[in-house]
Amino acid sequence: xxxxxxxxxxxxxxxxxxxxxxxxxxxxxxxxxxxxxxxxxxxxxxxxxxxxxxxxxxxxxxxxxxxxxxxxxxxxxxxxxxxxxxxxxxxxxxxxxxxxxxxxxxxxxxxxxxxxxxxxxxxxxxxxxxxxxxxxxxxxxxxxxxxxxxxxxxxxxxxxxxxxxxxxxxxxxxxxxxxxxxxxxxxxxxxxxxxxxxxxxxxxxxxxxxxxxxxxxxxxxxxxxxxxxxxxxxxxxxxxxxxxxxxxxxxxxxxxxxxxxxxxxxxxxxxxxxxxxxxxxxxxxxxxxxxxxxxxxxxxxxxxxxxxxxxxxxxxxxxxxxxxxxxxxxxxxxxxxxxxxxxxxxxxxxxxxxxxxxxxxxxxxxxxxxxxxxxxxxxxxxxxxxxxxxxxxxxxxxxxxxxxxxxxxxxxxxxxxxxxxxxxxxxxxxxxxxxxxxxxxxxxxxxxxxxxxxxxxxxxxxxxxxxxxxxxxxxxxxxxxxxxxxxxxxxxxxxxxxxxxxxxxxxxxxxxxxxxxxxxxxxxxxxxxxxx
Amino acid sequence: xxxxxxxxxxxxxxxxxxxxxxxxxxxxxxxxxxxxxxxxxxxxxxxxxxxxxxxxxxxxxxxxxxxxxxxxxxxxxxxxxxxxxxxxxxxxxxxxxxxxxxxxxxxxxxxxxxxxxxxxxxxxxxxxxxxxxxxxxxxxxxxxxxxxxxxxxxxxxxxxxxxxxxxxxxxxxxxxxxxxxxxxxxxxxxxxxxxxxxxxxxxxxxxxxxxxxxxxxxxxxxxxxxxxxxxxxxxxxxxxxxxxxxxxxxxxxxxxxxxxxxxxxxxxxxxxxxxxxxxxxxxxxxxxxxxxxxxxxxxxxxxxxxxxxxxxxxxxxxxxxxxx
Numbered sequence: 001x002x003x004x005x006x007x008x009x010x011x012x013x014x015x016x017x018x019x020x021x022x023x024x025x026x027x028x029x030x031x032x033x034x035x036x037x038x039x040x041x042x043x044x045x046x047x048x049x050x051x052x053x054x055x056x057x058x059x060x061x062x063x064x065x066x067x068x069x070x071x072x073x074x075x076x077x078x079x080x081x082x083x084x085x086x087x088x089x090x091x092x093x094x095x096x097x098x099x100x101x102x103x104x105x106x107x108x109x110x111x112x113x114x115x116x117x118x119x120x121x122x123x124x125x126x127x128x129x130x131x132x133x134x135x136x137x138x139x140x141x142x143x144x145x146x147x148x149x150x151x152x153x154x155x156x157x158x159x160x161x162x163x164x165x166x167x168x169x170x171x172x173x174x175x176x177x178x179x180x181x182x183x184x185x186x187x188x189x190x191x192x193x194x195x196x197x198x199x200x201x202x203x204x205x206x207x208x209x210x211x212x213x214x215x216x217x218x219x220x221x222x223x224x225x226x227x228x229x230x231x232x233x234x235x236x237x238x239x240x241x242x243x244x245x246x247x248x249x250x251x252x253x254x255x256x257x258x259x260x261x262x263x264x265x266x267x268x269x270x271x272x273x274x275x276x277x278x279x280x281x282x283x284x285x286x287x288x289x290x291x292x293x294x295x296x297x298x299x300x301x302x303x304x305x306x307x308x309x310x311x312x313x314x315x316x317x318x319x320x321x322x323x324x325x326x327x328x329x330x331x332x333x334x335x336x337x338x339x340x341x342x343x344x345x346x347x348x349x350x351x352x353x354x355x356x357x358x359x360x361x362x363x364x365x366x367x368x369x370x371x372x373x374x375x376x377x378x379x380x381x382x383x384x385x386x387x388x389x390x391x392x393x394x395x396x397x398x399x400x401x402x403x404x405x406x407x408x409x410x411x412x413x414x415x416x417x418x419x420x421x422x423x424x425x426x427x428x429x430x431x432x433x434x435x436x437x438x439x440x441x442x443x444x445x446x447x448x449x450x451x452x453x454x455x456x457x458x459x460x461x462x463x464x465x466x467x468x469x470x471x472x473x474x475x476x477x478x479x480x481x482x483x484x485x486x487x488x489x490x491x492x493x494x495x496x497x498x499x500x501x502x503x504x505x506x507x508x509x510x511x512x513x514x515x516x517x518x519x520x521x522x523x524x525x526x527x528x529x530x531x532x
Numbered sequence: 533x534x535x536x537x538x539x540x541x542x543x544x545x546x547x548x549x550x551x552x553x554x555x556x557x558x559x560x561x562x563x564x565x566x567x568x569x570x571x572x573x574x575x576x577x578x579x580x581x582x583x584x585x586x587x588x589x590x591x592x593x594x595x596x597x598x599x600x601x602x603x604x605x606x607x608x609x610x611x612x613x614x615x616x617x618x619x620x621x622x623x624x625x626x627x628x629x630x631x632x633x634x635x636x637x638x639x640x641x642x643x644x645x646x647x648x649x650x651x652x653x654x655x656x657x658x659x660x661x662x663x664x665x666x667x668x669x670x671x672x673x674x675x676x677x678x679x680x681x682x683x684x685x686x687x688x689x690x691x692x693x694x695x696x697x698x699x700x701x702x703x704x705x706x707x708x709x710x711x712x713x714x715x716x717x718x719x720x721x722x723x724x725x726x727x728x729x730x731x732x733x734x735x736x737x738x739x740x741x742x743x744x745x746x747x748x749x750x751x752x753x754x755x756x757x758x759x760x761x762x763x764x765x766x767x768x769x770x771x772x773x774x775x776x777x778x779x780x781x782x783x784x785x786x787x788x789x790x791x792x793x794x795x796x797x798x799x800x801x802x803x804x805x806x807x808x809x810x811x812x813x814x815x816x817x818x819x820x821x822x823x824x825x826x827x828x829x830x831x832x833x834x835x836x837x838x839x840x841x842x843x844x845x846x847x848x849x850x851x852x853x854x855x856x
Contacts, residue, residue, distance in 0.1 A: 092545040094553075131545065140548040158540070270548050317825045387696045390764075450691065474677060475652045476622035481715050483689055516704075517691045 025373040026334040026366060028341055029063025031056045032377050033327035044327040048307065050105045050164030056329045057109035057303060063375035064331035071301055074333070077119030079233035082188075083110055085305075086239045086255050087152045087169075088129045088314075091161065092143050095315035099308040099323040102240045104157065104165045106305040106329070108172055110238055115180045123176070123183060125169060126228045127152055128190030128258050130271050136192075141271040153187040191271075193226040194261035202264050205230070207292045210362035216295075217288040217358040218280040224264040229297050237299040237335065241328075241342045242309035245389045246286050248353050250314055251342045252302045252335040256293040257286075283420025291358030294335070298364050302338040304330035306345065311386040324386060328377075336365025337372045347385035349520045352394025393452065393479045393519040396421035397439045397510045399530045404432045406498065413438065415530035421479055422454060425499060425506040435506050438496045443488040443512075444524035450517045451495065452480035454509035458500040464493055477507045480519065488512070492528065555799035555828055558603030559807075559839040560596050562588055562789035567838060575603070575838065585787045588776065593640040596791045597772070601644065603837040604794035625651035626716035628768070629658035630723035630739035634775030635665055637722060637791070641772065642669040642678075655712050657681040658722075658742050683742055687711045697761045698824075699753030705761050707744050707752070713766060721768035721797055725790070725804050726779035729851045730755045731817045732810055735801040736771035737763050738817075756817035760824055763797070767826055771797035773804040780849040788846050798827025799834045806831050807844045814855075 033042045038055050042048070048056075061071050068074035075081060085102035089095055107125065114120050131143045133151050143150050150156070152169060159166035173185040197203040204222035209215050229235065239255040247254060257273060265273040280289035306328030316322065328345065332338050336359045340350035350356055356367050366372060400423050401413035413436075416428050425435040435457075443449075453461055453469060456477040461469040461484075468484045499506045514522040561584045566577030578595050582588060588596075625645065629638055638659055645651055646669065653676065656666055660682045670678040690708040697705025721736040728734035734741075740762045741755060749758045774791040792807070794800040798821045802812035812818050818829035828834060831841065 090545070091539060092543040094539075140546050142546045143543070144545075145543045312825075319823060319825045388694075390695055392694070475624040475717065478717065482711075483691060483714050485689075485691065515692070518694045 024067065025371050026332065026337045027064055027066075027373050027375055028330055028332035028334070028337055029060035029065075030341065030374050030376040030379060030382070031060040031063065031329045032382065035059065035376060045325055046327065047163050048105070048327065050108065053103065053105035053164070053307070054109040054112065056327075057106055057331070058113055060329040060331035060376065061113060061303065064333070066301065066333035071113070072118040074300065075114070075118040075120055075234050078121045079119065080122040080124065080231075081114055081118065081120040081234040081236065082124045082126050082228055082232040083107060083114070083236050083238055084126050084229075084255060084259065086250070086258060087127045088258055090129070090131050090143050090152060090155050091157065092145075093130065097310070097316040097323060098161055099240065099242060099310045100315055102238055102305045103307050104162045104169070104172070106303065106307065107238055108165060110236060110303050111172070111176060111185070115176055115183060115185075120234070121183060122186070124186050124188055124228065124232070125173065126188040126190050126193075126226075126259075128193075128226075128260070128262055132271060133189050133192050138268075138271070140269055151189060153189070188228045190226045190228060190259050191262035193228050194224050194264050195227055195230060205296070207295050210295065210364070212363050214362045217291045218282055220280055223280070223289075223292060223296070224261055225293070225296050226259055226261050229259045232297070234300045235297050236301045236303060238303045238305065240309055241304050241306045241330075241346065242314055243311050243346065243386060243389055244314045247290065247355055248389070248392065248394070249339070249343055249346060249348055251304060251339045252299055253290050253294050253339055253355055253359055256290060259293055283422065285354055285420070287353075287355035287358060290355040291362065291364075294359060294364065295362060299333075299335040301333050302331065302335050304328075304338060304342055306330060306342065309346070309386075311346070313389055324384070326382070326384070328382065334365035334372075336360050336367050338365075340367040340369070341372070341374060341379060344379060345383055347383065347388070349394060349523060352519075352521050354395045357395065388518060388520075393511055394521045396479060397441070397527050399527045400437050400439055401530050402429055402435065402437045404429055404435060406434065406436050410438070417530070422477055422507045422509040425508065426501065426504065431504075433500060435499045435501075436496060437499070437508055438494060439510055440492055440494050440528040440530075441512060442492055442526050442528060443490060443522065445490045447488045447522060448515045449486060449488055449522045450513045451484045451486050452511035452513055452519070453482040453484065454479045455482065455497070455499065455507065457502045457506040459508065460498045462496045464489055472502070474502045477505075477509070479509050480511060483517065488522075554833070554835050555794060555796040556604050556606060556835045556837060557792060557794035557796075557799050557803045558600035558605075558837050559803065559841065559844050560600040560603065560791045561839050561844055562586060562592060562596060564596075564599065564839055567840075569837070570835075582789070584789050586789065588636070588789055590636055590639055592789075593634075593636040594643050596789070597637065597640040597644055597793070600772070600774075600791040600793035600838065601770070604792075604800070606795055620651075620718075621649050622652045623650065623717040624653045624655070624712075624715060625718050625720065626712055627654065627656045627720045627722065628739045628743065629656065630726075630734065630736075630742060631658065632724050632726065632777075632779060633658060633722050633739070634724060634777070635659060635662045637772065637775045638662070639665050639668065641720060641722065643672075646672050651676060651718075653677040653679075655679050655681050655716065657683055657710065657712075658739065660684075681710060681712060683710065689714060693761060693765050695764050699757040699761050702752035702758075702761070705765075707762060708748060709743050709762065709765075713743060716766075718769040719766055721771045723773050724775045724777060724779055725773055725788070725792075725808055727781045727808070727848055727850060729781065731759075732815045732851070732854065733801070733805045733808060733817075735773045735804045736768065737797040737801055737821065756820055759817060760820045760826070763821065764824055764826060768797045770795055771800040773800055778808065778846055778848055781851045782849055784849060786846060786848065790844055792844075796827035798822060798829050802829040802831055803834060803836055803841060806841045807846060808848050809845065809850070
């Protein structure tokens with residue numbers, strides 16, 4: 001085909017316009033302690049000191065510049081800036097070990113950056129964890145040091161757990177106050193900061209709708225939240241990057257669970273957000289309320305402590321090999337992108353992290369790496385397969401078509417988007433002696449993998465027309481209960497379930513894992529939407 | 533607790549109403565006529581205590597097992613983690629019985645499950661020679677599928693382990709395990725107290741070795757490496773060791789009616805080993821299991837209830853040249 005000059009110029013101009021319309025990539029800074037542009041690069045197994053950590057944090061912030069040009073440019077002069085680390089527990093707890101909480105050297109570096117470079121008027125470190133406040137009359141979860149009652153603010157960490165940082169958070173803030181007299185530095189215990197009405201009673205607030213009209217992800221649409229998170233001008237999430245038993249990983253967005261006021265969400269004898277987990281989980285997942293809590297004030301900026309983290313679970317499993325030192329810092333303004341990168345770094349497939357889908361749906365950010373620019377290190381080279389939680393499984397297929405008439409042509413089957421991992425056919429299609437459901441996915445090339453099938457009922461499952469499982473599933477439904485090795489076709493693959501109810505129940509679920517068969521979705525696999 | 537978890541002595545946190553993490557293990561000899569808790573509380577004994585070397589009926593075994601499970605269950609959990617509740621009644625339960633497991637003990641466990649209406653499907657591995665046990669359980673529980681699994685012929689899934697593996701020659705942890713191993717919801721591990729020439733003892737956790745083909749075990753690593761790899765994939769939800777006989781090195785056996793039970797196999801096996809005169813801290817398999825987070829093996833950190841270890845202790849012949 002020949003193209004004349006006029007056509008070529010026209011096409012080139014159109015391509016330029018198209019390029020101009022593409023959204024700008026979100027930037028993430030990724031810095032390892034060995035990064036050659038640091039003033040003093042050290043190996044990735046170096047214990048670091050406060051200056052090295054500060055250099056890493058600041059370099060990552062420089063690389064992960066927001067659309068405004070720089071972090072300080074994004075903060076309006078006179079702002080109230082809140083820094084939210086993860087201090088879910090204190091060293092006194094049996095479950096604490098290094099890597100469990102955000103490294104105080106990272107928190108300090110962020111606060112110092114804000115103090116030196118931004119026009120922030122008030123800088124608050126805010127957190128709520130499994131420890132009582134000083135004035136709480138309850139007797140459980142009271143922390144003492146040398147016989148003196150302490151909280152996260154007063155807890156004295158000594159000088160060994162975070163080399164280069166010693167003393168308490170309160171001491172650190174007092175030091176900043178002395179050095180930067182024009183600014184206010186304080187600590188807020190979010191556990192006791194619930195929004196109240198005029199009478200003083202706790203007051204729930206509705207989950208704000210996103211610009212694209214997305215509301216609560218959970219079944220309940222109102223939450224108890226804290227004054228600090230709702231009212232501050234600028235919020236920086238500073239989590240530690242680690243595995244999590246329930247949602248796979250905890251990082252920028254999961255850090256919001258610590259913003260749930262425990263004075264409301266705990267039950268007597270405990271000091272966790274038990275009611276939050278109990279009342280706002282959906283389909284056994286906590287991801288819904290993670291996204292909802294973040295919606296009250298999405299992060300304006302993120303700095304991830306990837307120095308040390310815990311594999312296999314979020315708190316100590318008392319194994320010598322649990323803590324992983326990576327000496328990494330990630331920074332950027334897009335929490336979904338930052339968490340997606342963190343997920344990749346610890347060996348997750350970001351598409352398996354359910355709360356990222358909820359947050360992306362709210363346009364809180366992107367998990368599409370084609371729209372993410374990582375500056376500093378090459379992320380692929382730093383990826384390590386951290387041990388995942390036992391019983392881990394990624395986000396299952398949600399895009400289904402169903403029918404009661406198995407002879408109906410595929411195009412006549414009814415699309416259904418499932419909010420949870422399991423598809424309840426009785427709920428979706430009503431009572432019937434037989435059901436069929438299908439899911440379609442694309443695989444990048446002919447791959448080996450495993451179908452992780454959950455089912456309740458007499459079920460026959462086929463992949464691309466070939467029966468791969470027949471099972472009388474009379475026991476309860478469980479994700480990945482039946483694991484079937486399969487060979488996938490490059491391009492589209494179709495899985496069809498035929499189900500007869502057992503004891504009136506007919507449910508199915510489907511995950512496609514890779515050859516490691518570890519609960520991760522096969523790399524590059526994408527479910528084909530059925531919603532039209 | 534390992535070295536990295538040492539806390540400064542001058543700091544503390546008051547306990548909440550959380551689950552007591554101290555493992556409990558019930559020890560019940562057939563002669564158990566009652567005892568005392570550490571705080572002096574009276575523990576009722578068996579209704580029909582018999583000498584530890586007497587021949588017992590299935591009724592005796594049912595009573596001993598129920599008592600051991602009652603004593604070995606975690607505080608705030610009546611028996612198993614809410615075993616017998618609505619959800620658990622729909623469980624697929626796998627009973628893994630080691631070779632030489634006392635059939636009476638298996639039968640007692642099935643009766644115990646039946647009384648609690650636990651399990652919608654029950655698969656019993658390792659007692660293929662005793663179909664009457666499954667037949668009796670099936671007859672007792674209409675609507676529940678009870679089946680024997682023949683480990684020589686069963687359908688297997690050869691797949692990498694979803695958890696990290698350590699066997700020296702099988703780092704991906706690829707084992708051909710019965711398909712039910714991944715499909716079941718709960719596992720009960722049963723075994724007699726037995727001396728093992730390679731590991732010192734073979735107790736409840738060792739029952740898992742019967743799940744993998746012997747040639748795969750040999751090619752993967754040492755028995756204790758393979759055992760911990762497989763066990764870590766789905767740790768037993770409940771562990772029971774004991775029966776009529778204790779098996780010694782050299783092929784001998786001694787009648788000793790005993791049930792040791794608890795929710796943590798490592799702790800149960802540590803107590804079982806102590807009863808047999810081994811120091812659990814010198815057993816590589818138990819040390820390895822503790823390192824992998826599969827429980828505690830120091831008897832001093834285990835709360836034993838019922839008979840004392842010393843009361844149940846038995847001198848058994850150890851393997852030739854055993855290093856202790």
